[in-house]
Amino acid sequence: MLKVDQYDYIRTAHRVYGKAIKELARETGHSKNTIKKILKQEYIGYKQRSKQPYPVLGPYIQEIDRWLGDDKDKPYKQRHTATRIYHRLKSELEYSGGETTVRRYVREAKLRLGLTNQQAFIPSDPTTAQxxxxxxxxxxxxxxxxxxxxxxxxxxxxxxxxxxxxxxxxxxxxxxxxxxxxxxxxxxxxxxxxxxxxxxxxxxxxxxxxxxxxxxxxxxxxxxxxxxxxxxxxxxxxxxxxxxxxxxxxxxxxxxxxxxxxxxxxxxxxxxxxxxxxxxxxxxxxxxxxxxxxxxxxQVLLPLPTTSFSNVETFMVRVNKYATVIIDKNRYSVPTRYAYMRVQAIVEIDQVIIYWSGRKISTHHRLYGNNKWSLKPEHYLELIRQRPQSFDTARPILQWRDQWPDCLEKLLEHFRRKNGVTKGTREFVTVLMLYEKYAVDKIEAAVKEALKSNVGCSNALKQILHSQNISMESQFDPLSNWETLPPADISAYEQLGGIL
Structure with a gap:
């Protein structure tokens, strides 16, 4: 194929130095017709082949076309790739050529057979806000x-x-x-x-x-x-x-x-x-x-409704023997007195609310997954107090025990040491039941005070909480310090008496 430097030499030699076509043909080895074409037109470089020869792959082309043709009825993700065809040619038909040649032919064959995945797209301008x-x-x-x-x-x-x-x-x-x-x-x-x-x-x-x-x-x-x-x-x-x-x-x-x-x-x-x-x-x-x-x-969006869509699901379920209801393959506890009752569960995206006879009896954070338990210890404390031997193995207590402060663990040991395991456990469960009435920090402060005072029963701890409550209320009671108030000014009443 003619190179650009040869093209330059022939045209310059003829146009500038006046060399004849016959002489240029003898010097360059090109035919006179080729020299004439060079002098008439621009340099066109390499000419694209009208047909690509495959000297090594040629005997296998018919088989490749058959494999690709059969793919038309096969699932898209289970069709032949060029790499798979190359490996099949080597293992099944002893092909000795290169993978690049196979890739080039497969690309051409897929285009010819309509097996290409790539699609063209139409440029578009979406309608505003539609x-x-x-x-x-x-x-x-x-x-x-x-x-x-x-x-x-x-x-x-x-x-x-x-x-x-x-x-x-x-x-x-x-x-x-x-x-x-x-x-x-x-x-x-x-x-x-x-x-x-x-x-x-x-x-x-x-x-x-x-x-x-x-x-x-x-x-x-x-x-x-x-x-x-x-x-x-x-x-x-x-x-x-x-x-x-x-x-x-x-x-x-x-x-x-x-x-x-x-x-x-x-x-x-x-x-x-x-x-x-x-x-x-x-x-x-x-x-x-x-x-x-x-x-x-x-400006053209549809307006929002006055109230949002009520995105809740409602279920009527029966409470089982463990005082739980099963909703969406997960369990949620209710107070044990509602065992075996039919209740209504209102399920929102992030919480589950359980009602009995129109009264809310339990609220839980929504669980996702399977066979998960949401147990609130307060639902089981009364029953555990009646059966203190279940305390150490009760799941609600075990889950809570991992999180409660060290002072509670010390109080449990103290009550058991003073009263024995059974009675000490009952006394401790009574203390846990106080969490429904008092704030966490108040209970922890009372527990520490009880340990410091070496008290041995829940009643003493209740008294500590009660006294703390009275003390807190007195801080906000305007009459709690009446003894230190100045004498009342009664002159206004005397003026009133004169008017009457």
Whole structure:
């Protein structure tokens, strides 16, 4: 193939120095026709081959085409790759060529057979404030010292890019509803159209085309807020590429390094601050910030209802012999006197409230997972006092005992030493029951005073608490120091008597 320096020499020799075509052909070894072409046109470099020869791979091409043709009916993730074809050629057909040649041919063959995965996209400008995309992602955090896996809810305006991110222990329907409610409040309104994957918490059944049979409870939720849900084709998450990008962005920027928080609420407060700060960001290709773009969207968002959607679930359940109710595969305690009763459980996203005959009898923080127990010691203390031998093995006491102060442990040992194990335990349980009436710091102060005074029963400790209470009340009683008050001024009464 002619090189550029040869092209330069031939044209310069002929045009500048007047050498003849015949002479140039003899000097360079090129034909006279080639010399004439060089003198007539620009340098064109290497010419693309109309057909790529495969001298070593040629005998195997028919077999490769057959393998690729059979892939048309196979699952997308179980089709031949170029690497897999290369290894099959070597192991099954003793191919001796290189992998690069196989890759080049497979790329051409897939294009010819219509097996390429890459798709072209149509550039579009979303209608202002009409659409937002919704999705879940996975992340990790350390909550109260424990590493936990969380679900990251993300919603993003297609037009302005303003987004809202919040973490939940799960992606169940109740969490989905709460996330929407929090997001609507953040945006100050409801987007007319929300775009989803085919979430099972939303879609009960997917039909051919765009038709979907929605979950009944989700239907009620969308009817309350009046937005229109739209769904991607199955397996086509790229149809909402903006939110797919947000999930990764939020995980890389808001959750790195892995955040530590005392509670999930604290973590979500930080995420809210991150979302607010993102409003000052300017997306590539835009002349305005996210907040500036969103200002025009706010005008056409659907207004929020006067009251938020009642995102609760109600269950009628029976209390079992352990004085617990089982809700969503987890157990929550009630006072033991309600054992075997039917009660009503109101389940919110973060708490469980239990009622009997319209009266609240127990409140618990909501548990997620399976076979977890939320036991409140005060629910069992009366029964434990009746059966003191169960004290050391009672689960509510064991859970509490890991957290209570050393002074309580010392008081237990002191009571048992003075009264014997059985009576001493009863006296100690009576002290524990005081936690329902008095503040923690007051009880701990009274326990320390009781240990210092070497008292041996709960009544003495009650007396200490009672005296402390009287002392505290006297500090705020204006008549408690009446003896030191100055004499009353009765001159005003004398004037009144003169008038009468």
């Amino acid at each position: 659409e937002a995309e919704v999705d879940w992602g996975n992340c990790q955090a350390v909550i109260a010292g424990e590493p936990v896996k969380l679900k990251l809810f993300c919603i993003r305006s297609k037009c302005s890019g303003k987004h809202f991110v919040r973490c939940y222990p799960c992606e169940r329907q109740q969490a989905l509803f709460d996330a929407h409610i929090q997001a609507f409040s953040f945006f100050g309104g409801v987007f007319p159209v929300l775009i989803y994957d085919n979430l099972t918490t939303v879609v009960q059944k997917v039909f051919k085309g765009k038709k979907r049979h929605l979950q009944e409870s989700y239907n009620r939720f969308k009817a309350y807020y009046n937005f229109d849900p739209r769904f991607c084709n199955p397996g086509q998450g790229h149809e909402k590429g903006g939110i797919e990008g947000l999930v990764g962005y939020a995980r890389r920027n808001y959750m790195v390094p892995i955040p530590h928080a005392d509670s999930l609420d604290e973590l979500n407060t930080r995420l809210l601050d991150d979302c607010m700060a993102y409003g000052e960001h300017r997306i590539a290709g835009q002349t305005q910030s996210v907040n500036e773009l969103f200002e025009s969207e706010k």
